[in-house]
Amino acid sequence: MPPQARRLRADAARNRDKLLASAVHVFGERGLDAPLEEIARQAKVSIGTLYNHFPTRQDLFDAILPERLAALERITTEALADPDPWDGFVRFLSGLFELQARDHGLNDALARRFPDDSAVGAACRSGFAQAELLIERARQSGRLRADFETRDLITLMWAMSQVIRESMEVAPQTWRRHLAFVVDGLRAEAAHPIETPPLTDGQLEKLIRGR
Amino acid sequence: MPPQARRLRADAARNRDKLLASAVHVFGERGLDAPLEEIARQAKVSIGTLYNHFPTRQDLFDAILPERLAALERITTEALADPDPWDGFVRFLSGLFELQARDHGLNDALARRFPDDSAVGAACRSGFAQAELLIERARQSGRLRADFETRDLITLMWAMSQVIRESMEVAPQTWRRHLAFVVDGLRAEAAHPIETPPLTDGQLEKLIRGR
DNA sequence: CACTAACTTGAGGAGGTCCTCAACTTTCTG
DNA sequence: CAGAAAGTTGAGGACCTCCTCAAGTTAGTG
Numbered sequence: 001m002p003p004q005a006r007r008l009r010a011d012a013a014r015n016r017d018k019l020l021a022s023a024v025h026v027f028g029e030r031g032l033d034a035p036l037e038e039i040a041r042q043a044k045v046s047i048g049t050l051y052n053h054f055p056t057r058q059d060l061f062d063a064i065l066p067e068r069l070a071a072l073e074r075i076t077t078e079a080l081a082d083p084d085p086w087d088g089f090v091r092f093l094s095g096l097f098e099l100q101a102r103d104h105g106l107n108d109a110l111a112r113r114f115p116d117d118s119a120v121g122a123a124c125r126s127g128f129a130q131a132e133l134l135i136e137r138a139r140q141s142g143r144l145r146a147d148f149e150t151r152d153l154i155t156l157m158w159a160m161s162q163v164i165r166e167s168m169e170v171a172p173q174t175w176r177r178h179l180a181f182v183v184d185g186l187r188a189e190a191a192h193p194i195e196t197p198p199l200t201d202g203q204l205e206k207l208i209r210g211r
Numbered sequence: 212m213p214p215q216a217r218r219l220r221a222d223a224a225r226n227r228d229k230l231l232a233s234a235v236h237v238f239g240e241r242g243l244d245a246p247l248e249e250i251a252r253q254a255k256v257s258i259g260t261l262y263n264h265f266p267t268r269q270d271l272f273d274a275i276l277p278e279r280l281a282a283l284e285r286i287t288t289e290a291l292a293d294p295d296p297w298d299g300f301v302r303f304l305s306g307l308f309e310l311q312a313r314d315h316g317l318n319d320a321l322a323r324r325f326p327d328d329s330a331v332g333a334a335c336r337s338g339f340a341q342a343e344l345l346i347e348r349a350r351q352s353g354r355l356r357a358d359f360e361t362r363d364l365i366t367l368m369w370a371m372s373q374v375i376r377e378s379m380e381v382a383p384q385t386w387r388r389h390l391a392f393v394v395d396g397l398r399a400e401a402a403h404p405i406e407t408p409p410l411t412d413g414q415l416e417k418l419i420r421g422r
Numbered sequence: 423c424a425c426t427a428a429c430t431t432g433a434g435g436a437g438g439t440c441c442t443c444a445a446c447t448t449t450c451t452g
Numbered sequence: 453c454a455g456a457a458a459g460t461t462g463a464g465g466a467c468c469t470c471c472t473c474a475a476g477t478t479a480g481t482g
Contacts (some may be wrong), residue, residue: 009428011480035469046431051471083346110372148392155374155389163366166322169413177407179365181359184403185396192395196388203382220458246439257461268430380437 018043062119069123076130086143102161111161145191151199229254239315273330273344280334287341297354354404362410
């Protein structure tokens with residue numbers, strides 16, 4: 001398939017690139033709710049041009065986030081390559097949150113829900129599928145507690161995203177400490193019975209589609 | 212001291228009450244960033260009257276939140292009354308987050324920083340002082356891990372506030388499950404050494420004053 | 423080079439929130 | 453019950469963000 005359905009004019013391609021670079025920067029700095037006018041301004045392009053290339057905010061996300069999410073895939077793959085399933089799992093968590101800590105936009109993205117027909121939605125799904133393998137492997141090794149499910153990872157991601165967001169500026173390592181406490185609770189030998197069941201399929205559905 | 216510096220006129224007192232009731236409701240429903248015009252509208256009072264009584268949003272917070280935070284104090288006291296220091300500690304955490312789960316505004320409030328000359332700031336400080344006792348007691352009993360500090364409670368509150376916020380509508384019990392994982396990591400026997408140190412005084416200062 | 427299709431521009435309407443203030447209304451006091 | 457003081461009102465200015473579109477500019481083609 002061609003990189004563009006119809007090739008862009010030289011100036012248009014240049015502007016598109018400037019917009020993408022600016023968007024990465026602005027979303028990374030201010031989160032996914034940053035004003036689009038700011039992105040246009042930093043790209044030194046008019047707001048009209050931005051809308052010309054990316055009619056909706058989601059189009060901008062789709063052009064930027066999947067590449068960032070690919071970094072996550074790399075981390076998952078590395079973690080799966082770790083011979084020790086538990087170490088691999090912990091490594092995955094650290095890598096994931098480190099990534100979120102580095103990129104405010106990605107942090108927002110992972111705490112947010114996307115339409116599942118979007119490119120971001122697809123990338124998330126594939127990321128989760130990989131994470132599932134990791135979790136399953138760690139659980140079967142007997143080191144990860146048996147009642148931890150992939151769904152519980154979603155909750156953990158919400159939690160960590162907030163810790164990262166709040167501490168980012170003043171004490172950017174805080175998330176590591178918090179994660180350490182949580183990880184200690186995920187070891188099989190730490191497990192105590194939990195009354196509350198995990199999310200049901202229906203709830204998961206609503207949460208993922210939602211917003 | 213008199214309930215008011217100068218007694219309010221009958222209609223003014225009525226309006227003030229309507230505004231407070233409305234604010235509790237709206238903040239509880241939509242969080243502390245809810246539009247003030249919405250509060251005025253639900254109180255069936257003009258926006259000018261709202262500003263007349265509460266010149267700033269903070270004034271509204273100060274009139275509402277300390278009472279809600281008092282509920283927290285009740286929980287802490289009860290928890291301190293529990294003969295088992297660990298059970299008391301866990302009870303405190305459940306009570307705290309249950310409170311947050313019931314009241315979106317309070318949830319926001321506890322994840323937010325307030326000027327420390329405000330009534331809310333004072334209420335928070337006093338709440339923390341009590342929590343500190345609880346934590347100290349649980350730690351000295353040998354059941355709570357030795358490296359858990361009051362500062363780590365702040366981080367936990369950020370984390371839980373987000374879990375609550377995200378799951379509230381679809382699966383309001385989610386926070387309980389997440390808390391169970393975390394609590395298992397806080398038991399002394401689950402503890403593994405943590406490399407990242409807790410917040411320093413300076414960082415804490417900035418975080419609390421901040422925003 | 424000239425012409426057309428592709429692209430860019432930015433002013434401005436729409437919608438939202440904040441906050442003010444001059445004109446009006448109500449309560450209270452003597 | 454009249455006058456003064458206290459309180460209420462809502463239109464409107466300031467600001468922000470979104471998004472559109474008619475007019476202007478530029479790249480690429482024959």
